[in-house]
Amino acid sequence: MPATVERRPRADAQRNREHILGIAKEVFTRDGEAASMDDIARRARVGPGTLYRHFPTRDALIEAVYRNEVEKLAAAAERFAGEMPPVEALRAWMLLFIDHVAGKMLILPAMNAVAGGTARLMEGARPLIHGAFAGSVQRAMASGDLRSETNPDDFVRALVGVFYTTAMPGWEASARRLVEILIAGSRKGAA
Amino acid sequence: MPATVERRPRADAQRNREHILGIAKEVFTRDGEAASMDDIARRARVGPGTLYRHFPTRDALIEAVYRNEVEKLAAAAERFAGEMPPVEALRAWMLLFIDHVAGKMLILPAMNAVAGGTARLMEGARPLIHGAFAGSVQRAMASGDLRSETNPDDFVRALVGVFYTTAMPGWEASARRLVEILIAGSRKGAA
DNA sequence: TTACATACGGAGACTGCCTCCGTTTACTCC
DNA sequence: GGAGTAAACGGAGGCAGTCTCCGTATGTAA
Numbered sequence: 001m002p003a004t005v006e007r008r009p010r011a012d013a014q015r016n017r018e019h020i021l022g023i024a025k026e027v028f029t030r031d032g033e034a035a036s037m038d039d040i041a042r043r044a045r046v047g048p049g050t051l052y053r054h055f056p057t058r059d060a061l062i063e064a065v066y067r068n069e070v071e072k073l074a075a076a077a078e079r080f081a082g083e084m085p086p087v088e089a090l091r092a093w094m095l096l097f098i099d100h101v102a103g104k105m106l107i108l109p110a111m112n113a114v115a116g117g118t119a120r121l122m123e124g125a126r127p128l129i130h131g132a133f134a135g136s137v138q139r140a141m142a143s144g145d146l147r148s149e150t151n152p153d154d155f156v157r158a159l160v161g162v163f164y165t166t167a168m169p170g171w172e173a174s175a176r177r178l179v180e181i182l183i184a185g186s187r188k189g190a191a
Numbered sequence: 192m193p194a195t196v197e198r199r200p201r202a203d204a205q206r207n208r209e210h211i212l213g214i215a216k217e218v219f220t221r222d223g224e225a226a227s228m229d230d231i232a233r234r235a236r237v238g239p240g241t242l243y244r245h246f247p248t249r250d251a252l253i254e255a256v257y258r259n260e261v262e263k264l265a266a267a268a269e270r271f272a273g274e275m276p277p278v279e280a281l282r283a284w285m286l287l288f289i290d291h292v293a294g295k296m297l298i299l300p301a302m303n304a305v306a307g308g309t310a311r312l313m314e315g316a317r318p319l320i321h322g323a324f325a326g327s328v329q330r331a332m333a334s335g336d337l338r339s340e341t342n343p344d345d346f347v348r349a350l351v352g353v354f355y356t357t358a359m360p361g362w363e364a365s366a367r368r369l370v371e372i373l374i375a376g377s378r379k380g381a382a
Numbered sequence: 383t384t385a386c387a388t389a390c391g392g393a394g395a396c397t398g399c400c401t402c403c404g405t406t407t408a409c410t411c412c
Numbered sequence: 413g414g415a416g417t418a419a420a421c422g423g424a425g426g427c428a429g430t431c432t433c434c435g436t437a438t439g440t441a442a
Binding site: 010011012013036037038039048049052056057058 | 429439
């Protein structure tokens with residue numbers, strides 16, 4: 001008899017989990033942080049008990065939905081690296097990030113609700129985002145385009161700001177300019 | 192008999208309002224978004240009814256506390272303009288902004304809770320922040336240090352990001368580097 | 383097919399936001 | 413100074429949202 005059995009989850013549980021995740025993304029995208037757990041359960045046609053067994057707190061659910069999206073973004077960074085010169089790849093990825101936000105692919109408003117703010121939420125996703133950024137920046141440094149002290153986290157901070165200012169008019173154009181400023185400000189030879 | 196009498200508020204009301212605001216700042220600073228209205232009322236030794244007469248919703252209270260702080264920040268921009276060269280004043284103001292965040296002078300986590308996210312909250316404070324930024328940037332453009340297409344909003348976005356990443360290790364140093372990147376990236380002659 | 387671990391659903395405890403209204407208090411006018 | 417009144421106060425409680433508990437149902441392994 002093995003110490004830890006680790007039976008794989010029942011088929012209905014697996015189905016439910018994925019179904020809930022899908023509904024949750026929809027609801028959060030539409031209703032933002034106002035979305036209620038009971039409502040999500042109702043729409044997914046499960047009891048609140050079931051919802052809470054899969055995602056023990058509201059935060060856990062938001063985090064799960066969010067992580068799903070971030071994983072897709074991170075994958076794109078790798079792809080760009082193989083397709084274009086380093087600085088272009090970095091720029092393209094930052095612009096893609098903005099597009100995701102623009103297309104409501106990420107559940108912006110709901111993220112505000114997570115205890116401890118975004119920072120706490122990002123904790124789970126940080127390695128992913130950081131990895132994607134670090135890779136892109138590293139390559140741009142290696143190619144000699146960016147200064148060698150360039151720190152990917154600085155870019156992360158700026159882009160998080162974009163995240164939170166989508167209600168300001170003209171946010172998208174401003175975000176694109178910001179990308180250019182960041183690149184220009186980190187180039188070798190910039191004052 | 193005048194059309195609008197506009198009696199000035201009763202002394203006890205005025206006192207209570209200010210007292211509540213002070214307590215609220217304390218509580219929000221300590222407990223973040225978890226702070227409850229009833230708790231604030233209890234600590235301020237007033238009934239919930241009183242609290243809600245002064246600040247009709249939770250958001251209104253947060254906004255009032257926040258605005259208080261932002262007004263202080265905006266005033267500093269003017270002061271710096273009179274004391275140092277344009278680019279220095281801009282840098283100094285951005286660094287001051289970071290210091291406020293660092294010193295927990297601003298009720299960071301609580302801001303997340305405002306309906307519609309920070310964007311909505313910033314709506315009230317936007318003219319102030321924007322004015323402070325616009326003035327500083329304008330002067331730096333007029334002096335020929337920054338490119339003439341420089342847009343203050345781009346800086347705002349980046350700094351909002353700093354706001355939300357204070358849980359990441361080394362955020363303060365990173366924020367300061369970000370300030371330098373922004374200035375370098377907006378200088379005349381930057382790529 | 384049986385037995386049981388696993389998962390399900392929903393009633394309801396608990397908490398937080400906010401309202402309503404009877405009571406109290408500061409200000410005004412004589 | 414005292415009476416009258418508009419303004420402000422406090423707190424009981426409505427309503428809604430998060431999360432728990434537990435009796436019931438179901439998938440899975442032997």
